[in-house]
Amino acid sequence: MNRIFNYIRGDEYPNQTRTPSNRHKLSHLFESLKLFCKYLAKVLKHLFPSFVSASSILFIILLIDVVLLEFVVYRVGLFSGRFYKVLSDRDLVAFWPLAATSIAYIIINSLMKSIKDFITNLLSIVWRKYITLGLHENYFQSKNFFYLQHQFDSNDDIINVFIDGQNSSSNSKMQITNRRPLGIQNSVEPILGDLNCMEQNVNGMSEENVVLDNPDQRITQDVKNLCSSIANIVPLILISPFVIGWYGYQTYKTVGYSGPLAVVVYFLVWAMINGPLTAPIARVIYKQDKKEGDFRFKHMNLRINAESIAFYDSSQSELNKMNQTFNELLNISYRRNWKELMLKLFINLSQYFGGILAYFVLAIPIFTHVYDDYSPTDLAQLISNYSFKCQYLIYLFTRLYDILNEISSIVGNTKRVGELMEKMTNNINQSSRYDQKKLIDHQDDFCLQLENFTLQIPDAKRKVLVKNLNFKFKRGENVLISGRSGCGKTSLFRAISGLWNSYSGQIRYFLDPNEIFFLPQNSYFTSGSLLDQISYPAQRQNLGNESSPKIIEWLAEFGLSHLLERVNSDLTWVPEFNWSLILSNGEKQRLSFLRVLYHKPKFALLDEFTSSVDQQTEVLMYEYLFKIECSFMSIAHRDTVKKYHQIELKFTNDKNYDILHIN
Numbered sequence: 001m002n003r004i005f006n007y008i009r010g011d012e013y014p015n016q017t018r019t020p021s022n023r024h025k026l027s028h029l030f031e032s033l034k035l036f037c038k039y040l041a042k043v044l045k046h047l048f049p050s051f052v053s054a055s056s057i058l059f060i061i062l063l064i065d066v067v068l069l070e071f072v073v074y075r076v077g078l079f080s081g082r083f084y085k086v087l088s089d090r091d092l093v094a095f096w097p098l099a100a101t102s103i104a105y106i107i108i109n110s111l112m113k114s115i116k117d118f119i120t121n122l123l124s125i126v127w128r129k130y131i132t133l134g135l136h137e138n139y140f141q142s143k144n145f146f147y148l149q150h151q152f153d154s155n156d157d158i159i160n161v162f163i164d165g166q167n168s169s170s171n172s173k174m175q176i177t178n179r180r181p182l183g184i185q186n187s188v189e190p191i192l193g194d195l196n197c198m199e200q201n202v203n204g205m206s207e208e209n210v211v212l213d214n215p216d217q218r219i220t221q222d223v224k225n226l227c228s229s230i231a232n233i234v235p236l237i238l239i240s241p242f243v244i245g246w247y248g249y250q251t252y253k254t255v256g257y258s259g260p261l262a263v264v265v266y267f268l269v270w271a272m273i274n275g276p277l278t279a280p281i282a283r284v285i286y287k288q289d290k291k292e293g294d295f296r297f298k299h300m301n302l303r304i305n306a307e308s309i310a311f312y313d314s315s316q317s318e319l320n321k322m323n324q325t326f327n328e329l330l331n332i333s334y335r336r337n338w339k340e341l342m343l344k345l346f347i348n349l350s351q352y353f354g355g356i357l358a359y360f361v362l363a364i365p366i367f368t369h370v371y372d373d374y375s376p377t378d379l380a381q382l383i384s385n386y387s388f389k390c391q392y393l394i395y396l397f398t399r400l401y402d403i404l405n406e407i408s409s410i411v412g413n414t415k416r417v418g419e420l421m422e423k424m425t426n427n428i429n430q431s432s433r434y435d436q437k438k439l440i441d442h443q444d445d446f447c448l449q450l451e452n453f454t455l456q457i458p459d460a461k462r463k464v465l466v467k468n469l470n471f472k473f474k475r476g477e478n479v480l481i482s483g484r485s486g487c488g489k490t491s492l493f494r495a496i497s498g499l500w501n502s503y504s505g506q507i508r509y510f511l512d513p514n515e516i517f518f519l520p521q522n523s524y525f526t527s528g529s530l531l532d533q534i535s536y537p538a539q540r541q542n543l544g545n546e547s548s549p550k551i552i553e554w555l556a557e558f559g560l561s562h563l564l565e566r567v568n569s570d571l572t573w574v575p576e577f578n579w580s581l582i583l584s585n586g587e588k589q590r591l592s593f594l595r596v597l598y599h600k601p602k603f604a605l606l607d608e609f610t611s612s613v614d615q616q617t618e619v620l621m622y623e624y625l626f627k628i629e630c631s632f633m634s635i636a637h638r639d640t641v642k643k644y645h646q647i648e649l650k651f652t653n654d655k656n657y658d659i660l661h662i663n
């Protein structure tokens with residue numbers, strides 16, 4: 001167990017050259033246990049949301065069923081002894097009632113076992129539902145799905161933001177020292193990443209900044225495995241001590257102390273042999289889960305980027321990489337299999353030896369004439385009954401051992417799921433702390449202002465992108481953001497949208513930041529109807545049909561009427577195809593632009609939104625922006641678009657900037 005829990009913390013004592021002291025080991029085990037309990041508590045809260053929840057009721061029914069099943073199994077186990085006796089005595093009168101009862105018990109036994117399996121599965125499905133829905137809620141809150149993919153480095157820079165309605169005075173500034181950790185995901189293996197504070201200081205990463213691999217794998221697979229393991233073994237854990245006690249007492253009644261003692265000693269010997277083989281398997285299971293996630297991600301990536309990869313004609317290189325990822329998964333699967341080989345060998349040995357242990361134990365009283373007064377039929381019944389009880393007792397111990405094995409898988413999955421829950425909650429808390437302080441200053445003529453704004457890349461190196469930027473964006477004075485590729489244009493949008501907080505100075509919002517409309521460089525298309533694409537990110541239930549004629553007019557004007565044909569002229573029809581795959585880049589840009597027209601924002605941030613369209617369409621797009629009276633900041637490389645802007649904010653090479661007025 002010690003080893004299993006060491007693994008929760010990601011420590012690998014067996015590989016360390018310096019042997020830790022016993023005290024260190026103990027405190028280490030304690031810490032690991034604490035951490036496990038913390039994660040388990042998070043998971044349990046989801047498993048049993050209340051006393052009268054479906055899962056609590058199912059769990060109680062399962063427990064009752066498992067207890068009754070054990071009773072029935074006991075009765076069924078004694079039937080063979082009774083048959084020995086009845087048949088040896090050639091007692092036909094006793095045979096028929098015995099046959100009828102045994103058939104009835106066997107039917108009840110099968111029925112209860114099927115019910116047990118059914119409820120176990122049902123419970124694991126219900127638990128999966130609870131946990132997954134809870135995770136989903138947090139995953140989509142505070143853009144967790146983004147922050148978990150882009151693990152950013154944190155530092156204690158001070159962010160100053162303005163309070164509602166207050167102008168630039170010292171008391172309007174707020175200092176936020178605990179910003180959302182920002183950083184870039186790397187390949188640090190979570191299992192090696194100690195959660196211990198000392199390690200964090202060394203790495204410069206806070207506890208909240210532990211890198212999590214494959215959040216999607218945790219949500220889709222690990223939760224499922226965790227729920228089914230818990231549903232399978234927890235009832236057994238709960239009833240095992242009683243059942244073991246009962247069978248121990250029964251074997252004691254037959255042959256005295258030697259009965260249960262022989263079984264306990266026998267089991268302990270095997271447990272000592274098997275014990276050291278279990279812990280390494282838990283570690284391998286964790287790593288295998290991670291590799292499974294990597295492999296699935298690789299395939300998903302291939303699906304999403306199939307066309308680009310096909311254009312590059314890079315099948316061979318993709319194949320190599322895919323197989324490399326798969327080989328890593330295979331290697332770890334082989335390792336697990338090898339490690340399990342020894343364990344399974346010993347488990348099988350223990351089961352088969354257990355089968356004859358009863359006869360060894362009975363041999364002593366039989367050969368020492370203890371049962372000399374028993375008739376042969378009574379002795380046959382006694383041997384049959386005792387061997388059943390003894391074998392079942394051994395089976396119960398072995399089951400207990402299997403439960404331990406399963407616990408290592410529960411520990412691994414609890415860690416993965418608990419970590420994800422904790423990480424998401426931290427992100428949400430930090431984000432709400434940040435959002436609470438990101439308030440708005442009302443000045444009707446302006447959209448936003450950057451004051452002494454210094455923007456850094458939020459990774460460990462903290463490269464400065466722009467220094468000391470002072471700029472006030474007036475409504476109607478549209479701004480062109482220009483500069484060399486990679487100088488930080490999109491990053492400025494990231495800061496304004498709140499995705500990056502790695503800046504000092506201030507961003508003052510003169511309108512609700514939620515009202516700013518962003519058109520990102522890479523268009524995203526959701527599943528659903530053509531209307532869903534245009535109204536995105538609005539939710540379908542909020543849409544009315546009154547906008548349809550307008551949308552059809554826009555589609556015609558932007559040369560997208562043919563899309564209507566693909567959806568049988570029905571804007572709300574949900575096609576099977578994937579929009580991202582069937583649209584050209586220019587079409588994607590034109591269709592995304594319709595979102596601006598649909599939402600009519602007062603202020604939009606547009607990232608290279610005309611880069612793939614012809615000049616005629618570009619003119620049309622800008623004309624429409626003026627028509628809907630949308631103030632905008634747009635990033636563009638083409639000089640042709642200058643004329644649609646009044647101000648050019650030009651990022652220069654030395655992290656500086658120029659503000660130019662366009663005539």
Ligand SMILES: Nc1ncnc2c1ncn2[C@@H]1O[C@H](COP(=O)(O)OP(=O)(O)OP(=O)(O)O)[C@@H](O)[C@H]1O
Nearest residue numbers: 150183184457459484485486487488489490491492
């Ligand atoms: N998540 C990230 N982690 C680390 N560095 C990043 C991240 N995103 C962007 N960068 C880096 O920040 C710098 C600025 O990127 P940004 O996307 O703002 O450039 P840009 O000026 O918009 O470029 P382009 O004109 O090519 O789109 C680049 O060097 C980029 O590599």
